Amino acid sequence: MDLARPHALIGLLIVSAWAILAGWGVALRFTRYEETPTYWRAVSVGQILLGLQLLYGLVLFGVGRLPGEGGWFVTLFHPLYGFVFPLLVLFFAHKWARERRYDPHLAFGVASFVIFA
DSSP states (O other): OOTHHHHHHHHHHHHHHHHHHHHHHHHHHHHTOOOOHHHHHHHHHHHHHHHHHHHHHHHHHHTTOOSSSSTHHHHHHHHIIIIIHHHHHHHHHHHHHHTTSSOHHHHHHHHHHHHHO
């Protein structure tokens, strides 16, 4: 069994989940729902999936499996777009939603789209 296969499958699940969360969050903003515990649970699941993906990626890295065959650029860029960038996006989405700088659903809808894309 290829050790990287589960990592790829979790990645596909993450992309799909964040695409759904993007549309859902924007729709909630325009329908002006206030209480949306199911949406926030789904956002939590998306964040947990990102954490699991990171852990599995670290295990792969630990056993010597580097991402792609594109040399140092892919080896460096893969963890950046796979974890660091989503972490920064989520940090600001949480910050702006908590401060009420932006509507929480819109903040997470846009953040979800960025993570998806």
